Amino acid sequence: MGRGTTTTVRLRPPVLTLTGGLSFCLAALAFAAVMIGPYSLSPAQTLAALLGQGDRQAEIVIWNIRLPRVAAALLVGAALAAAGASYQALFRNPLVSPDILGVSAGAGLGAVAGIFLSLPVAAIQASAFVGGMVAVGFVTLVASMVQNTDRTLTLVLIGVVIGALAGAATSLLKVMADPYDQLPAITFWLLGSLAAITTEDILPALPIVLIGLVPLALLRWRINVLSLGDEEARALGVEVGRTRFLVIAAATLITTSVTALAGVVGWVGLVIPHIARMLVGPGFGRLLPVSALIGAGYLLIVDTLARTIAQVEVPLGILTAVIGAPFFVWLLARGRQGWS
Amino acid sequence: MRLLLTFLALLALPILPAEARTIVDSAGRTVEVPKDVNTVFAAGPPASILVYIMKPEALTGWPRALRPEERDYIAEPFRDLPETGRITGRGGEANLERVLEIEPDLIIDFGSVRDTYVDLANRVQEQTGIPYILIDGRFENTPEALRILGEALGVPERGEALAVDVEATFARIEAILQDVPEEERNRVYLARGPEGLETGMKGSINTEIIERVGGRNVADDGGATRGLVQTSMEQVIVVNPDTIVTWDPNFYGMVFDDPLWQGIDAVQTGRVYLSPTAPFGWIDRPPSLNRMMGLIWMAGLLYPDKWQGDLREDTRAFYKLYYHVDLTDDELERLLEWAEGRPPL
Numbered sequence: 001m002g003r004g005t006t007t008t009v010r011l012r013p014p015v016l017t018l019t020g021g022l023s024f025c026l027a028a029l030a031f032a033a034v035m036i037g038p039y040s041l042s043p044a045q046t047l048a049a050l051l052g053q054g055d056r057q058a059e060i061v062i063w064n065i066r067l068p069r070v071a072a073a074l075l076v077g078a079a080l081a082a083a084g085a086s087y088q089a090l091f092r093n094p095l096v097s098p099d100i101l102g103v104s105a106g107a108g109l110g111a112v113a114g115i116f117l118s119l120p121v122a123a124i125q126a127s128a129f130v131g132g133m134v135a136v137g138f139v140t141l142v143a144s145m146v147q148n149t150d151r152t153l154t155l156v157l158i159g160v161v162i163g164a165l166a167g168a169a170t171s172l173l174k175v176m177a178d179p180y181d182q183l184p185a186i187t188f189w190l191l192g193s194l195a196a197i198t199t200e201d202i203l204p205a206l207p208i209v210l211i212g213l214v215p216l217a218l219l220r221w222r223i224n225v226l227s228l229g230d231e232e233a234r235a236l237g238v239e240v241g242r243t244r245f246l247v248i249a250a251a252t253l254i255t256t257s258v259t260a261l262a263g264v265v266g267w268v269g270l271v272i273p274h275i276a277r278m279l280v281g282p283g284f285g286r287l288l289p290v291s292a293l294i295g296a297g298y299l300l301i302v303d304t305l306a307r308t309i310a311q312v313e314v315p316l317g318i319l320t321a322v323i324g325a326p327f328f329v330w331l332l333a334r335g336r337q338g339w340s
Numbered sequence: 341m342r343l344l345l346t347f348l349a350l351l352a353l354p355i356l357p358a359e360a361r362t363i364v365d366s367a368g369r370t371v372e373v374p375k376d377v378n379t380v381f382a383a384g385p386p387a388s389i390l391v392y393i394m395k396p397e398a399l400t401g402w403p404r405a406l407r408p409e410e411r412d413y414i415a416e417p418f419r420d421l422p423e424t425g426r427i428t429g430r431g432g433e434a435n436l437e438r439v440l441e442i443e444p445d446l447i448i449d450f451g452s453v454r455d456t457y458v459d460l461a462n463r464v465q466e467q468t469g470i471p472y473i474l475i476d477g478r479f480e481n482t483p484e485a486l487r488i489l490g491e492a493l494g495v496p497e498r499g500e501a502l503a504v505d506v507e508a509t510f511a512r513i514e515a516i517l518q519d520v521p522e523e524e525r526n527r528v529y530l531a532r533g534p535e536g537l538e539t540g541m542k543g544s545i546n547t548e549i550i551e552r553v554g555g556r557n558v559a560d561d562g563g564a565t566r567g568l569v570q571t572s573m574e575q576v577i578v579v580n581p582d583t584i585v586t587w588d589p590n591f592y593g594m595v596f597d598d599p600l601w602q603g604i605d606a607v608q609t610g611r612v613y614l615s616p617t618a619p620f621g622w623i624d625r626p627p628s629l630n631r632m633m634g635l636i637w638m639a640g641l642l643y644p645d646k647w648q649g650d651l652r653e654d655t656r657a658f659y660k661l662y663y664h665v666d667l668t669d670d671e672l673e674r675l676l677e678w679a680e681g682r683p684p685l
Contacts, residue, residue: 039437056469057440064467065436118454121463178545178567180454184426185456196436197425198467312425313435 081295084269106135132256192265213305267324366476383449386628529581
C-alpha cells in the first residue's frame with residue numbers, strides 16, 4: 001500500500017495520532033468502567049480501593065470483580081476484532097466473522113461437553129479451547145484434501161459443514177443435560193458472559209492472544225497482497241498456501257482462547273473491522289491495531305452495560321447483537337465505502 | 341503483575357470475624373461461617389426453598405420473583421423479597437457486585453455437588469470473601485441437608501426437628517414397601533411439557549420421587565442416560581404406564597381427549613394426576629424440600645389402602661411446619677381441588 005506511489009493523498013489522520021488517540025480514549029473508558037457498577041462506591045472510595053486504602057468490601061469489589069472484568073472485556077474485544085479483521089482480509093469478504101471456520105461452534109461444543117461432564121471451570125475452559133482448535137484443524141485438513149481450485153470457497157463451505165455438525169452435537173448435549181444445574185450454565189455460556197471472571201481465568205488467555213497477534217503483525221504486507229487474490233499474490237511472489245495457513249492458525253488461536261474465556265461473543269469480530277476500515281482504510285498494518293483498539297473499547301462498553309442495566313446479568317451475546325445488528329445494517333446501507 | 345498477584349492472594353485469605361464456626365458441607369469442604377448468620381444468599385431455586393423453610397428471615401431474595409398464584413402460599417413479608425438471580429454454573433445471572441451489596445453472611449447452594457459446583461463455590465468464595473456452602477440435593481440426603489443447614493444457620497433445633505419429620509415420612513413409606521414386591525409396584529410415567537412427551541429417566545433428580553414413593557419409573561434404560569429426555573408417543577404406548585403424574589395443566593387438560601393417549605392404561609383407568617405447583621411444585625420443579633409434600637400426596641395415590649393419612653390435614657400441617665403459612669380454608673380448598681385436577685388458572 002502506497003509503496004512508490006506518491007499520488008494517493010488520503011485525508012485521514014496519521015495512524016500514529018489515531019492509535020495514540022484511541023489508546024488514550026480506551027484508558028479513559030477503562031478508568032470510567034472501573035468506577036461504574038451496581039455496588040455503589042463514590043469515586044473517592046474507588047480510588048482508595050484501587051490504591052489499597054479502601055475498606056475490605058470495596059477492595060473486593062474493585063480488585064476481585066471489576067478489574068478482572070474490565071481487563072477481560074478489553075482482551076476479548078481486542079482479540080475478536082483483530083481476528084475478524086484478519087479473516088476478512090484473508091477471505092476478501094466483508095461479511096466474514098471470526099467463527100467462519102467453526103471456531104465458535106467447536107469451542108461451544110467443547111465447553112458444553114465440559115459442563116455436561118461436570119468438570120471444574122478451568123477444565124471447561126481448556127475443553128472449549130481444544131474444541132475450537134480441533135474444529136478449525138479439521139476444517140483445514142478436510143479442505144486440503146478436497147481438490148478444488150477455489151481454496152477460499154472450499155474452506156468456508158467446510159467451515160459451515162463442521163460448524164453445523166458441532167452445533168448438532170451441542171444440541172444433543174443440551175437435550176441430555178440436567179435442566180436445573182447444567183442447562184442454564186450451558187445457555188449462558190453459549191451467549192457469552194464475563195460474569196464471575198477471575199484473574200486466574202485471564203492469565204492463560206493473555207499470552208496466547210499475544211502469541212497469535214505477532215505473526216499477524218509480521219505478515220501484514222503479505223496479508224495485504226493476499227487480499228488482491230491468489231493469482232496476483234502468487235505473481236507478487238507470496239507463498240499463498242503457507243501464508244493463508246499461518247494467518248488462519250494465528251487468528252484461530254486468538255479467537256479460541258478468548259472464546260474459551262468468555263463464551264461465544266458474536267458480532268464484535270464482524271462489525272468492528274468495518275469501523276476501523278472506515279477510519280484507516282484497508283491496509284492491514286493499520287487496520288490490525290486500530291481494529292483491536294476499537295474492539296476493546298466496544299466490548300468494554302457493552303460489558304459495562306451488561307453488568308449494570310439490570311438487576312441480573314445480561315448475556316453479552318444478546319447485547320452485542322442488539323447493538324451490532326442495526327449498526328451493521330446502517331453500514332451496509334451506506335454502501336461499500338471503506339472496503340478497498 | 342507479580343505485585344498484583346500477591347495482592348490478590350492476600351485478599352483471598354479470609355479475614356475472619358472474631359467469632360467463627362467451622363461447617364463441613366456435603367462436598368467435604370470445610371467452610372468458616374460467622375457465629376451469627378442473619379442473611380443468606382440462595383444460589384438457586386432449590387437452595388432458596390431450603391433456606392426459606394429453615395430460616396425465612398435470613399433469606400435475602402428469590403432467584404426469580406414469585407408468580408401471583410404462588411404468593412398466597414408464602415408467608416407475608418417473604419413473598420415480597422426481591423429477585424436476585426442465580427449463581428448456578430459458570431457465568432450465572434446473578435451479578436456478583438449485587439451479591440456483595442446485599443452483604444450476605446453466607447451463600448448456600450443446594451443440588452449437585454459434582455466437580456463443577458465445588459469449583460464454582462470455591463471461586464465465588466475466594467472472589468467475594470463470602471463463605472459458600474454446598475449441600476447435596478439428592479432426595480435421600482434430605483435429613484442430612486436439613487441438619488447441615490440448621491447447623492450453618494444457627495438453628496440446629498429446627499434442622500433436627502425437620503430432619504426427624506422427613507425421616508419419619510421416609511420410614512412410613514419404607515414400611516409399606518416392605519410388603520410390596522418390586523413387580524407389583526405401579527408403573528409410573530412422569531409427563532412434562534404441554535405434550536407430555538418430556539420425561540425424566542430413572543435415576544435423574546427429577547424423578548427420584550417415583551422410586552422413593554414406591555413406584556417404578558417406566559422411563560428406564562438401565563441407567564444409560566440420565567436427566568430429562570424427549571420421548572415419543574410410540575414409546576409411551578410401548579411402556580404403557582398404569583399411572584401418569586404431571587404438573588402441566590395443558591397436558592392434563594388434553595390427555596383425556598387426545599385419541600393418541602386413549603389406549604394408555606393410566607388414561608383408561610383415570611390414573612392421571614396433576615400436581616399443584618404453589619408455592620412450589622409438589623413432585624419436582626425445583627427438586628428441593630417441596631418434594632416432601634409430593635411424597636405424602638403420592639403415597640396416598642399409589643397405596644390408598646396402606647397409607648395412613650388425610651391429605652387435607654397433612655397438607656395443612658405441611659404448609660404450617662415447612663412453609664410458615666396457616667392456610668385458610670379457601671386456600672387449602674384451592675390446593676386440594678388442584679390436586680384433584682382442577683387447577684386455579
